[in-house]
Amino acid sequence: MARQKGFGAIKFLDATKQDDVAMRRRLWRGDHSPTPQERKLDELYSARAKLTVELINLQTKQAEWRRDIKDCENPMGKAYARQELCGVGKKIENAETALGTVEKQIEETRKPIEKQIEGTLKQIKRRSRQRKAVFPWQKKAVQLIMLHKMLHKSEAGSVVLSTQGTMMATAELQNQLRVEGFKVSERKLRKFMHDQCGVVGQQGKRTDLTSANT
Numbered sequence: 001m002a003r004q005k006g007f008g009a010i011k012f013l014d015a016t017k018q019d020d021v022a023m024r025r026r027l028w029r030g031d032h033s034p035t036p037q038e039r040k041l042d043e044l045y046s047a048r049a050k051l052t053v054e055l056i057n058l059q060t061k062q063a064e065w066r067r068d069i070k071d072c073e074n075p076m077g078k079a080y081a082r083q084e085l086c087g088v089g090k091k092i093e094n095a096e097t098a099l100g101t102v103e104k105q106i107e108e109t110r111k112p113i114e115k116q117i118e119g120t121l122k123q124i125k126r127r128s129r130q131r132k133a134v135f136p137w138q139k140k141a142v143q144l145i146m147l148h149k150m151l152h153k154s155e156a157g158s159v160v161l162s163t164q165g166t167m168m169a170t171a172e173l174q175n176q177l178r179v180e181g182f183k184v185s186e187r188k189l190r191k192f193m194h195d196q197c198g199v200v201g202q203q204g205k206r207t208d209l210t211s212a213n214t
Contacts, residue, residue, distance in 0.1 A: 015164035015198035016045065019110070020146040023163065023197075027139040037113050044106045051102060055095045062088045137182035138192060144176050145197055164198035 013023055018038075065085040072078050142163060149166040170190045177184055193199040 013196040014042075015162055015196065016049070018042075019162050020142055023142045024139050027135040027142065035113075037109060041106065041109045041113065044102055044109060048099065048102045048106065051095055051099045055092065055099060058088055058092045058095060062092060137177060137184050138196075140180055140182060141173060141177060141184075141189070141192065142197060144173060144180075145193070145199060148173075162198075166197070166199045168193070168199055 013026065015023070018026075062085065065081050065088060068081040069078055069085065072081060145163045145166050145168060148168050149163065152167070170186055170193060173193065174184060174186060174189055177189070
């Protein structure tokens with residue numbers, strides 16, 4: 001069956017829900033139809049993002065109630081603040097437990113997908129070494145962005161298998177692609193880095209919540 005052509009696969013790239021392996025796979029095949037396992041993984045990533053936001057909000061409330069207890073001079077006010085603090089603490093415990101469960105499910109879901117992708121790529125390489133990717137420079141760009149992120153772990157914090165939140169200058173990636181034989185305009189490359197890969201500027205600040213725990 002002939003591979004799909006056009007920009008369909010690029011439109012369906014989402015660095016907040018896909019790791020670099022999944023992104024490169026879709027760019028190689030031109031395939032934008034996720035498997036049931038990939039859909040499950042997308043749902044788990046979304047659930048993790050929501051739990052992360054919930055946990056951050058609860059921790060903020062916890063800090064506020066602690067300040068109220070410290071600053072409040074009214075005994076009844078202190079008692080109320082302590083009661084609320086206790087309730088927030090239990091909610092935080094529940095959110096952390098739920099987040100841990102989702103993290104475990106993500107890990108269990110990722111393993112067979114990665115194994116399947118690895119096997120598929122090996123078969124493709126064996127059967128047709130002359131076959132080219134549908135989106136060649138985009139596939140190479142994802143690979144180079146992920147490599148940059150891994151080499152700058154101290155800047156990026158906890159590194160996960162996603163290009164989301166990578167701090168990399170467009171000119172740097174453009175030069176690396178040129179070395180690989182790809183000539184891509186700065187405007188086109190910047191758009192792909194920002195829209196599809198979630199890359200922030202070299203001096204930017206990471207804002208992705210999904211990779212905060214990933």
